[in-house]
Structures are given as structure tokens and as C-alpha cells.
Amino acid sequence: MIKILLDTNIVLDIALERQDFYEKAKQIVEILYLKSLPTFVTASSVTDIYYFLKKKKDIYTQLIF
Numbered sequence: 001m002i003k004i005l006l007d008t009n010i011v012l013d014i015a016l017e018r019q020d021f022y023e024k025a026k027q028i029v030e031i032l033y034l035k036s037l038p039t040f041v042t043a044s045s046v047t048d049i050y051y052f053l054k055k056k057k058d059i060y061t062q063l064i065f
Helices: 008-015 022-034 043-064
Strands: none
Touching: 008 022, 008 043
């Protein structure tokens, strides 16, 4: 059985809606979903993704307040 390891940047491209990469990353994830392929990220990717999402949230919070 094929198992897919998803790169951190693919997740971040979607989560942060990065202009240059969002559409391609979204297409990749949609294909993986439609084909029901088991897809994983590494444990270190989870912490990296959390870090960048929190950093972006903190930037928005600083701009608002």
C-alpha cells in the first residue's frame, strides 16, 4: 500500500493561503483525498505548522490591538 508523507510547506501553503502556491497545494490535497490515499505528516511538521500559524495569528492580533 502506498503511503504519502505530506511536506510541511504544502500544509502551510493551504493554511496560510500563500498566493503563489495555494492552488497547487490544494489540488495535491484534493487528489490525495479523492483517491483515499493514507497521508501523514511528521511529528516535527506538526510543531512547525503550529509555530507558523501561531506566529501569523500573533501578527494579526498586534495589528488589531
